[in-house]
Amino acid sequence: MFRYFLIVFLSLTLWACGSDEGAEIAPSGTAYWNNSSSVAAQKGNAAIRMEGTAGTQWQAEITEGSEWCSFSLSSKIATKEGTLVEGMNVLYVYYSDNINDAQRQATVTVSFAGGKQTVLTLSQKGQVNSPEFSTSWAEIPAYKEGTNFQYVTHYVNLNGKEVRNYSMCYDKSHKGALWVAYPLHSCYIGGLDRTDEWIYDPDIAEEYQIFVAKAYKEYPAYDRGHQIPSADRTMTREMNAQTFYFSNQTPQTGKGLNQSIWMNLEDKLRKSYMCSDTLYVVTGAYYGNASKQATDNNGVKVDVPTHYFKVLLRTKSGVSGKWVNQCDASQLQTIGFWLENKAYSESQPSKAICKKVSEIEQLTGFTFFPGIPQEVKNDFNAIEWNLN
Structure with missing residues (x-):
């Protein structure tokens, strides 16, 4: 009898979790380049726009290209975190001059609470263009x-x-x-x-x-x-x-x-x-x-x-x-x-x-x-x- 009630209880619990009614909406977010993922050889900055549920925590890391990219204009910062707010959320990536002829790429990984992750690639042109x-x-x-x-x-x-x-x-x-x-x-x-x-x-x-x-x-x-x-x-x-x-x-x-x-x-x-x-x-x-x-x-x-x-x-x-x-x-x-x-x-x-x-x-x-x-x-x- 106990086993029977246990099975019924678990079934009802699983059904309730799958129901939309009264379910809590999981925090979510998305990230994308505001204008372009390709930039000129001269130093500058590119903006990442983040959108999602207010209160969602996020973390960003420059996983490739941190020697020439940073989340700070004045110092080398390869990681940053924060919380989404209502309205526009912008994260700036600052990059130095590319003095080489060849194009180079950096990778920024943005992770949101709840497991969603976005990988963004930034391409900077070289001098020969x-x-x-x-x-x-x-x-x-x-x-x-x-x-x-x-x-x-x-x-x-x-x-x-x-x-x-x-x-x-x-x-x-x-x-x-x-x-x-x-x-x-x-x-x-x-x-x-x-x-x-x-x-x-x-x-x-x-x-x-x-x-x-x-x-x-x-x-x-x-x-x-x-x-x-x-x-x-x-x-x-x-x-x-x-x-x-x-x-x-x-x-x-x-x-x-x-x-x-x-x-x-x-x-x-x-x-x-x-x-x-x-x-x-x-x-x-x-x-x-x-x-x-x-x-x-x-x-x-x-x-x-x-x-x-x-x-x-x-x-x-x-x-x-x-x-x-x-x-x-x-x-x-x-x-x-x-x-x-x-x-x-x-x-x-x-x-x-x-x-x-x-x-x-x-x-x-x-x-x-x-x-x-x-x-x-x-x-x-x-x-x-x-x-x-």
């Missing part, structure tokens, strides 16, 4: 020398691997990117909301960037127009945060362009053109004989682009399982879009705003998709791109 991208990436235009050009690639951590987010050719004289190149694939698309936290690009000197934490003085005439859209990078917060660097925006006509035909074109790329084989995109700003200027939050004037463009490359089938540089001309397709920086009466992209990629090469002076046959760039089939 020009240009800062791999020419084997299909989306990268041919390198072009320019006195005011700076080439930058931003990386993110995705499923434990460092992957490229996007690359750009930044023109310090215009304080804007001439092109931003990136792969578009479902692995970059998730369900996160946009951060909307505009900040300086950490890889470009602030003196060469325009400060627009708030709208341009001329708003609503000009929006802070993204080149790589926020909506193209929603898998992780780090991905999305990097699209809100000042370097990734220019003064773009709002109503009739950024909020209309341009936005719908970006949406079409995600919904109709993105494919399993990857869609390769280069978005750019063209200044031509720019005569208009916009004003940033500090009263600094910046040139307004006269035109914007997008050039696209993908396999025709979208599911070939091949890299584009493994394909012959018959398996590939390209198209270009060329728009004035003005309000358009039509809201949907059509053949009227299309150009051959080779035509946009002639207009801009850049060579796009240099690894594919030239004949692919010399024509486009509007029907294949679902355009009238």
Whole structure:
């Protein structure tokens, strides 16, 4: 009889522990880089944002790279602990100059009461970083020398691997990117909301960037127009945060362009053109004989682009399982879009705003998709791109 009651008691106890009603919520937490897991060779700091149940205890340790990273600006501290509070919890990692040519990495392990642990990797670039991208990436235009050009690639951590987010050719004289190149694939698309936290690009000197934490003085005439859209990078917060660097925006006509035909074109790329084989995109700003200027939050004037463009490359089938540089001309397709920086009466992209990629090469002076046959760039089939 005693054994019977013991079994019943244990069964009821286990059932109660599995019930949501009246159960105590275990403390929990999560940690992630606030903006980027990749930093420049110069000394600085990176912020780790921690979120979770208020009152949860946490511990952080620099498990690799403690000789050049610290939790203190003035001394070497490799461990730190605390308790989560309501609102924002930020832990700063300070790093020294990397005087070597090679990139280096540090690892920070953040542990929360209850057993949850997050391992974060910080990559610091070396001195040899020009240009800062791999020419084997299909989306990268041919390198072009320019006195005011700076080439930058931003990386993110995705499923434990460092992957490229996007690359750009930044023109310090215009304080804007001439092109931003990136792969578009479902692995970059998730369900996160946009951060909307505009900040300086950490890889470009602030003196060469325009400060627009708030709208341009001329708003609503000009929006802070993204080149790589926020909506193209929603898998992780780090991905999305990097699209809100000042370097990734220019003064773009709002109503009739950024909020209309341009936005719908970006949406079409995600919904109709993105494919399993990857869609390769280069978005750019063209200044031509720019005569208009916009004003940033500090009263600094910046040139307004006269035109914007997008050039696209993908396999025709979208599911070939091949890299584009493994394909012959018959398996590939390209198209270009060329728009004035003005309000358009039509809201949907059509053949009227299309150009051959080779035509946009002639207009801009850049060579796009240099690894594919030239004949692919010399024509486009509007029907294949679902355009009238």
